[in-house]
Amino acid sequence: MNALAATPEIYLDHISKTFARPGGGETFRAVEDLTLSIAPGELVALLGKTGCGKSTIFNMIAGLGAPSAGQVLVQGRDPFREFDLFRGKIAIVFQSDRLLPWRTAIGNVELGLDMLDVPREPRREQAQSWLERLGLKGHEHDYPHALSGGMRQRVAIARAFATNAPILLCDEPFSALDEHTAQRLRDEFVALVRQNRKTAVFITHSISEALQVGDRIGVLRRPARIAYDVRLSGADEHPAIRQRIQEILAE
Template identity: 40%
Template sequence: MPKSITVDRVSKTYGNGEEAVHVLDDISISIPEKEFVCILGPSGCGKTTLMKMMDGLVDPSEGEIRIGDTVITEPTPEAALVFQNFELFPWRTTLENVELGLEILGVDKSTRRERAQTWIDRVGLDGFEESYPSELSGGMQQRVGLARALCVDPEVILMDEPFGALDAQTKDKMQTQLLQLWEQEKKTVVFVTHDIRESIFLADRVLVMGTKPSSIVEDIEIPFERPRWKRRVEIENDDRFADIEQLLRERLGLKAEEETEVAQ
C-alpha cells in the first residue's frame, strides 16, 4: 500500500566550523499517500540531498523523515529511487537489471523472473529482455530503471531528475508513460526536476526550493483533473497553466525571456 511521507524540521549541514556548508534549513513537508509531488529548484539548492535523505542514503543533521510511521535512518524496501543516469549494471541484461531489487531482497529466482518480466512488458520493453544497457537508447534505459523500481512494489517512488538527460521527444513519451503507470499503481511519488512545465504537467503539487541554505518557498496546488496523459495540449494551452508557470518563474527568480527549463 502507498504510504505518506513526512519531512519534519529537517536541516542538513556538511562539515564543521568554518568549513561547514549549510545546505537545507528547517524543511517541513507533508505528502499524503498516493500524491504525486514535484520538487522544483535551481541547481545546487539541495534537491538531491533531500531526495537521498528520503531514501535513507543521507542522514539529516536535524529533524527526521518518516514513511508512514517509520523513521527513515537507512535505505528501506518501502522506497525505491530512480536516478537521472539510470544506474544500470552494464554486465547485466534488461531482465537481470530489473530483477536486481528482488534478488537483493532474497526472492527466489522463478518468482523474481516472473515479476521482472511482467514489468518489462508493462514499460514496453518486451523483446529486449536479453539486451545489455549499451544496446539500449537512453529512453529504453530509463524504462529499465523505472521497471526495476516498480518491480519491488515500493510504497514510495523517489525520482531524481529521471528524464533530465533525455531528448525532448523521448522525455514527453516518458512523462506520458509515467502518468499511465501512476494512474494504475497510485504510488506516492516525489519527483525532482529543473523543468517548470514538466512539474506542472505531472504533479498534484509543486514545491519550490530556494537557494542555499534551502527551504520551501512555495507550495502550489495544480488544478488540472486526472487523467492528464491524453490531454497534454489542452492542459498546456490552458490559461491556468500559463499563470502557474509565471508564478513559478517568479519564485525561482527567472526573467520572462529565459528558457522554461531552469539553468542546469
C-alpha cells in the same frame, strides 16, 4: 479529513542540512528549516534550480543521509536510522540509469527482486511483465550498451516498479534524455504511478516537467526550503502557475 487520511506518508519536519567546508571551520547550509508533508498516493514534484539542495533532500528521504536538525519520517519511521526496515518499501530512479553493464535488461530488473529474496520463477515473471509494460518486449536479453538512453531509463523504471515498493523517489530521472523521449516517458510514468497507487516524489529543475508530472509542486529556494506549494487541478491554470514559479525562481 479523517485521522487515517491525515497521516503523512512522508513527513519532513523542520529539517536542515549543513555540510562542513573542506578545511573545517564554517559550514555550508544546503537545506534550511524545510517542512513538507506528503500524503499517501500523492505525486509531488520538487522543483528548484541546480544546486539548491534537491538531491540532498532526496537522499534524506531515501535514508541515505540524516538531517543535521529536524526529523524525516517515512511511514512514521526514520529512514536513516531504521534503514533495513525500508527494504522493498522505497524504490529509486536516478538521473543516470545505474544499470549493471554485465547484466541483461531482464537481469537488471530481476536484481531488485533478488535482493528482496523473491524466488526465481515469480522473479522472472514480474521482471518480464514490467519490461513489457514499459515497451521493452523483445529487448529482455539485450545488454545496456545495446539500448538507447531512453530504453535504459525504461529498464530503470521497470526495476523500480517491479519491487512493488509503495514509495517511489525519482531524482531528475529524464533530464539526460532528449525532450521528445522525456515527454513520452513522463506521461507513462505518471500513468503507472496512478495505476499502482504509489506515493511519489519527483525531483526536477524544469518548470515544464513539474507541470507535466506533479499533482502538486513544491518550489524550492536556496538553501532549500519551500517557497511555494501548489496543487494542480487543470491545465487551464498552468500559465498562471508557471508565471508565479518563474517569479519565485528569479528572486
